Amino acid sequence: MTFSRDIFFRKSKLMNRNMEKFGEKMENLNQLLAVKKQKLEKLKVLGVDPYPTRSFRTHKIKVLINNKNDFISSEEVVTITGRLKTMRRQGKVGFGNITDDSGNLQIFVKKDTVGEENYEIYKLLDLGDFVQIKGVCFNTQRGEFSLRAHVVTVLGKSLLPLPTVKEKIVDGKKQRFDEFTDIELRYRKRYLDLLLNPEVKKNFEIRAQIIKEIRSFLDEKEFMEVETPILQPLYGGANARPFVTHHNTLNVDLYMRIALELYHKRLIVGGIERVFEIGKNFRNEGMDRTHNPEFSMLELYQAYADYNDMMDLTEDMVVHIAKKVNNKEAVTFGDTEISFQKPWRRASMIDLVKEESGFDAADFDFEKIKSFCEEQGIDVENTAGPGKLIEALFEKFVEPKLVQPTFVIDFPKEISPLAKVKPGHPNLTERFELFINGNEYGNAFTELNDPIDQRQRLEAQSKLREMGDVEANVVDEDFLEALEYGMPPTGGLGIGIDRLVMLFTNNTSIKEVIFFPQMKPEE
């Protein structure tokens, strides 16, 4: 007997503390389990294997529902499989609802029809059990399309009771009772969440669809999907603190990647002109509504392109997703209607700061910017230069106002160590971030392909690191060497998949779009 199973999980501390008392208590705690086990035994006595090796079905439930009249008039004998979700038994007859991943169908089991022995088996069923029902479709007296069982077969007994959620249809609207809503339980036991809250599954279906559409869009544009290392001897491509792990055989520490960027650029060097990857990044940082320590990114790199091309590509890709997922070039998030109609606004960071704060930072005058920041109550870190302060002003004054899709372009060079300088503007780079609804959704550059400049930039980052900036980039000699062999002019783009899914599913928490979000251990 396993005591560590779900409903006893919380009680397990007791086991350490007081074994005897726990033993007594288990009598009570086990009651539900014991009942189910008794049923298992009874099934075995009846010669029924509660966990048979084979199952069989002729139709998914949706097929029956979509062709009700045909199945009723033909009286075709069909077999469905699924989980028993509700049960209404009354003496020598009973009803229940079976769900498979396509739908939900009422079954009608009558003692006279299935026979005495099979009816005994039916009576031993519990909510949550997997069953196979062979029978014929018909309409009940109340007019509900149902399956009249000829044979009830057990496919898998459940031992733990599913939380009970009941539904009633009032004026065509579903009313739910005793919903499974405890957020902590929903995240920790996502399988129950999926089972009991159908709209949760919908979120993840949209997620899958978005990813599928990204793939087909990029495939159409002849991007090659690649896989690059998650375990890396050095990390880079973003400003973030990494997770560290250890490889025993090599006896080296390895980092979990924080970005895909540097390996993709190596592939561009290698002559693959268009690459993309959808994968997990890992950042050892704070968690909140929009941050999970592991999260999904799309990165793509295109040779002979620049950040203007990346803006066009981003527009086209998001419009493509919106049309496929939402059937229109727009999405409603909360009360806000977001329009993806091209073209999206493109405005420089410095112009936007000036527009919203009245402050002109175009001259990069450090003392001037610093005193304005201090006036505005912005903390000035000791490693901050004018570029970082401009970004801070941007975050404070501009970010929350960018509701409709906006490309914020031309970031300070100081905070963009992997982006190419904007011609004629030594303090700026050809970089943009995409903002929607006040949140960042993407980041892109005309990629820096000058190995000498790149080395200087990484060395400058390294100095910041020495001064205490734990998120500054590290110098990656192997990457620099690749650049020295020559990288073509390249445009690169990163899109946060989770946030995009949040946008299209109208969710404000990243935990709603990640099946198993990071949670603290329970003990």
Added chain:
RNA sequence: GGGGGUGUAACUCAGCGGUAGAGUAUCUGCCUUUUAAGCAGAGAGUCGACGGUUCAAAUCCGUCCACCCUCACCA
């Protein structure tokens, strides 16, 4: 890390100093077209953990844990 909130039966919750409650689920009985099926009955809880105050704590106080919200941090 700061502030606020929540934690009671398998699920949803009530109780907020006098020794544990409801509905659902489970079990028993009745019921051959129900659908939140119904009727009658039963069992089921270290009231998140630890400590304190009190004759008496689910309830008051403190500490801790988990989760949620919010601010800070963080591309």
